[in-house]
Amino acid sequence: MLHMVNKSPFSNSALEEAARIASKGSPILLIEDGVYAARAGTSFAPKLADILKDHPVYVLTPDLKARAVDKLVEGVEQVDYSGFVDLVEKDKVHSWV
Amino acid sequence: MDEEMEVNENVKKVMFVMRKAPHGSIYSYEGLETVLITAAYEQDMTMVFVGDGVFALVKGQDTTDIGIKGFIKTYGALEHYDVEKIYVDRVSMEERGLTPDDFAIDVEVKEAEEIAALMEEQHATIPY
Numbered sequence: 513m514l515h516m517v518n519k520s521p522f523s524n525s526a527l528e529e530a531a532r533i534a535s536k537g538s539p540i541l542l543i544e545d546g547v548y549a550a551r552a553g554t555s556f557a558p559k560l561a562d563i564l565k566d567h568p569v570y571v572l573t574p575d576l577k578a579r580a581v582d583k584l585v586e587g588v589e590q591v592d593y594s595g596f597v598d599l600v601e602k603d604k605v606h607s608w609v
Numbered sequence: 610m611d612e613e614m615e616v617n618e619n620v621k622k623v624m625f626v627m628r629k630a631p632h633g634s635i636y637s638y639e640g641l642e643t644v645l646i647t648a649a650y651e652q653d654m655t656m657v658f659v660g661d662g663v664f665a666l667v668k669g670q671d672t673t674d675i676g677i678k679g680f681i682k683t684y685g686a687l688e689h690y691d692v693e694k695i696y697v698d699r700v701s702m703e704e705r706g707l708t709p710d711d712f713a714i715d716v717e718v719k720e721a722e723e724i725a726a727l728m729e730e731q732h733a734t735i736p737y
Binding site for chain 1 (some may be wrong): 626736
C-alpha cells in the first residue's frame with residue numbers, strides 16, 4: 513500500500529503516524545506541504561533518514577520546486593506527475609490528510 | 610445459494626482511519642456520520658483511531674459550554690449498526706496518557722503492525 517502525506521512534519525504528525533503504522537517496505541509519497549519533510553538540514557531530516565530505513569520515500573518534484581526545496585535528505589527519490597500516477601496505479605493508496 | 614453469494618460479493622471491506630480530535634474541526638464528527646451511513650449499506654466496516662483521533666472516544670466529554678452538540682453518545686450507536694471492529698493504536702493511546710478504561714465504548718487495542726495488516730486487506734481506506 514502507498515501512503516501519501518500532504519502536511520508539513522513541522523505542524524502535523526501525519527508523516528510520523530503514517531511511517532509508524534505503514535508496513536515495512538511500503539512506499540511513502542510526499543506531496544504539497546509534505547515535501548518539507550524531505551528538506552536536508554532541518555530538525556526533521558534525521559527522522560526522515562530513519563523513515564528511509566524502512567520505507568522508500570518519494571517526493572513530487574513540482575511541489576518541491578514551488579517551495580524552493582532544493583536540498584533533499586539523501587535517499588529520497590523525486591517523481592514527476594507521471595511518476596506519481598505510476599505509484600498510485602501500482603497499489604492501493606491511503607492518504608494521511 | 611447463488612443469491613447469497615451475490616450478496617456477499619457486494620460487501621466491501623472499508624476502513625475509516627480516524628486521526629482528528631473531536632471538536633477542533635468537523636472531521637471527527639463527519640467521519641462518524643459517514644461510518645454510520647456506510648454501515649447502513651451492510652458493508653464490512655472497521656474503524657481505527659490513530660493520533661489525536663483517540664481523543665474522540667474519551668468518555669465524559671461535556672460540550673454544553675462551547676455551544677455545540679457533542680457526539681460521544683453517538684459512538685454507542687455503532688454496535689446497533691454492526692460496526693464491531695473498533696481499534697485503537699496502542700502508541701497513540703499511551704502517548705496521550707489514556708487507557709481503554711477512559712473510552713466511552715469497548716475498543717480493541719492494536720499494535721502498528723496489526724493495523725498495517727488490516728489496512729492492506731481493505732477494499733478502501735477512508736481518512737478522517
